[in-house]
Amino acid sequence: MLDELLAAWISRQRWFGGKGRAIDELSIDSDVELRPGLRHLIVAVWQEGSRDRYQLLLGEREQLPDRLTHALIGTTPDDTYLYDAVHDFELTGWLLDGMAHDATRNGLRMRHVPGATIDSDQRSLVLGAEQSNTSLVYGDAYICKLFRRLIPGVNPELELVLALAARDAPHIARPYGWIETDLDGASTTLAFMQEFLSPANDGWDLALASVRDLYALPPEVAAAEAGGDFAAESRRLGAATARVHHELAAAFPTDVVESHDVKRMAEGFRRRLGRAIAEIPELREHVGVIEGAYHQVELLTHHVPVQRVHGDYHLGQVMRTPTDWVVLDFEGEPGQPLAERRALSSPLRDVAGMLRSFDYAARHLLMDHSQAEKLEPRAQEWADRNRAAFMEGYTDGGGVITRGDAALLRAFELSKAVYEVVYEARNRPSWLPIPLAAFRPRARL
Numbered sequence: 001m002l003d004e005l006l007a008a009w010i011s012r013q014r015w016f017g018g019k020g021r022a023i024d025e026l027s028i029d030s031d032v033e034l035r036p037g038l039r040h041l042i043v044a045v046w047q048e049g050s051r052d053r054y055q056l057l058l059g060e061r062e063q064l065p066d067r068l069t070h071a072l073i074g075t076t077p078d079d080t081y082l083y084d085a086v087h088d089f090e091l092t093g094w095l096l097d098g099m100a101h102d103a104t105r106n107g108l109r110m111r112h113v114p115g116a117t118i119d120s121d122q123r124s125l126v127l128g129a130e131q132s133n134t135s136l137v138y139g140d141a142y143i144c145k146l147f148r149r150l151i152p153g154v155n156p157e158l159e160l161v162l163a164l165a166a167r168d169a170p171h172i173a174r175p176y177g178w179i180e181t182d183l184d185g186a187s188t189t190l191a192f193m194q195e196f197l198s199p200a201n202d203g204w205d206l207a208l209a210s211v212r213d214l215y216a217l218p219p220e221v222a223a224a225e226a227g228g229d230f231a232a233e234s235r236r237l238g239a240a241t242a243r244v245h246h247e248l249a250a251a252f253p254t255d256v257v258e259s260h261d262v263k264r265m266a267e268g269f270r271r272r273l274g275r276a277i278a279e280i281p282e283l284r285e286h287v288g289v290i291e292g293a294y295h296q297v298e299l300l301t302h303h304v305p306v307q308r309v310h311g312d313y314h315l316g317q318v319m320r321t322p323t324d325w326v327v328l329d330f331e332g333e334p335g336q337p338l339a340e341r342r343a344l345s346s347p348l349r350d351v352a353g354m355l356r357s358f359d360y361a362a363r364h365l366l367m368d369h370s371q372a373e374k375l376e377p378r379a380q381e382w383a384d385r386n387r388a389a390f391m392e393g394y395t396d397g398g399g400v401i402t403r404g405d406a407a408l409l410r411a412f413e414l415s416k417a418v419y420e421v422v423y424e425a426r427n428r429p430s431w432l433p434i435p436l437a438a439f440r441p442r443a444r445l
């Protein structure tokens with residue numbers, strides 16, 4: 001009964017990674033009471049023979065106040081309301097208190113970062129823009145991300161941000177606490193709480209405002225003269241990115257892929273392409289362009305430095321505060337195996353992710369635009385200008401990109417676009433034209 005209710009509800013959640021495929025079975029792996037009226041569940045969702053696990057906070061009430069009706073999951077035969085407890089500030093305060101006091105409850109360990117003081121009086125709200133996870137904003141002090149899909153092991157975001165904070169690295173949001181449990185014998189991160197940046201603006205929103213401004217101007221006004229020009233910010237973001245890469249390289253082991261092993265990088269790109277084509281056969285028509293770029297990687301004759309990287313770097317992962325850019329969400333690409341997300345990689349992978357994001361921002365507003373064809377050159381102009389500024393900022397900030405890196409950068413970009421095609425097909429099919437545009441043959445940096 002509960003399993004059926006949860007299966008119907010979970011399939012509609014923005015953070016559910018298995019959208020587009022029927023749920024064959026949902027089983028409850030763990031169900032513990034955290035306090036009266038608040039249960040923590042780990043459920044296993046079976047789809048086409050594969051299993052994913054998710055965590056839920058289940059609230060129980062005899063009466064459901066109006067403010068919680070949108071969070072209703074269902075009712076039990078004895079008329080108890082079951083609802084998504086992340087929306088109930090009367091319950092979520094308990095998590096804050098648990099972290100402040102390093103509490104352990106039924107296998108859930110709540111911890112605070114040594115030296116950080118947590119004010120447990122803050123009231124939570126669920127962040128509007130729910131993405132792959134659910135974030136609770138406590139007052140204007142903290143943001144606590146609840147990792148919805150669970151993968152046994154320490155989440156790279158906790159691992160990287162704690163290490164960067166221990167070095168007093170700039171461009172990160174201060175960590176406050178986390179919640180963990182054991183899953184398959186491994187200590188597994190359930191939630192991570194950081195400083196809530198305020199005032200601050202999302203890089204994606206700022207970039208879109210700039211693109212919108214450009215589209216509204218007569219064609220004779222060049223992007224460089226537009227009031228909303230974003231290039232100075234892109235340059236600053238490039239420099240911040242280089243600094244974060246520098247700090248990551250200092251905090252974690254680094255390595256080099258010797259020239260005779262660079263072929264293996266191309267194999268990695270191809271494996272990813274193969275998996276994507278199996279899911280999205282339309283990608284087949286772009287294989288020529290993609291393969292051409294991957295082949296160039298096989299011809300490389302220099303070694304490639306590798307280190308820990310962000311892994312899913314885009315404009316929605318960076319925020320502009322009054323002083324500088326801050327990088328968020330170091331957990332890598334949601335849905336990829338943990339080992340892959342923790343693997344050392346070339347920092348060009350992050351550079352490529354952000355370059356793709358400039359294309360996304362430029363093209364997003366064209367999707368339903370009546371003047372789309374006319375504005376296409378404007379989109380290209382904006383993307384080219386900001387991509388170049390970001391690259392300049394990156395190298396000025398100490399990031400290393402040589403002429404010989406062009407082939408690898410292009411391969412990383414196309415590989416990211418392949419990932420994005422799968423992501424959009426699963427989550428936002430109307431956005432598919434954006435990553436697909438990346439496969440049009442053209443000269444790039």
Ligand SMILES: Nc1ncnc2c1ncn2[C@@H]1O[C@H](COP(=O)(O)OP(=O)(O)O)[C@@H](O)[C@H]1O
Nearest residue numbers: 131132133143173194195196197202316328329
């Ligand atoms: N420390 C923070 N301060 C303020 N806002 C934040 C902070 N962290 C995340 N956000 C907001 O939450 C959004 C989603 O955060 P993110 O970490 O990217 O979550 P997800 O993994 O679900 O994508 C960001 O785009 C930003 O608007």
Ligand SMILES: O=P(O)(O)O[C@H]1O[C@H](CO)[C@@H](O[C@H]2O[C@H](CO)[C@@H](O)[C@H](O)[C@H]2O)[C@H](O)[C@H]1O
Nearest residue numbers: 131132312314315316333334356357360420423
């Ligand atoms: O932020 P998440 O960790 O949830 O990342 C996933 O979702 C992103 C979208 O929200 C997706 O990013 C793609 O869309 C962005 C605009 O919404 C754009 O800035 C990115 O360049 C583009 O890749 C990301 O790929 C996915 O992993």
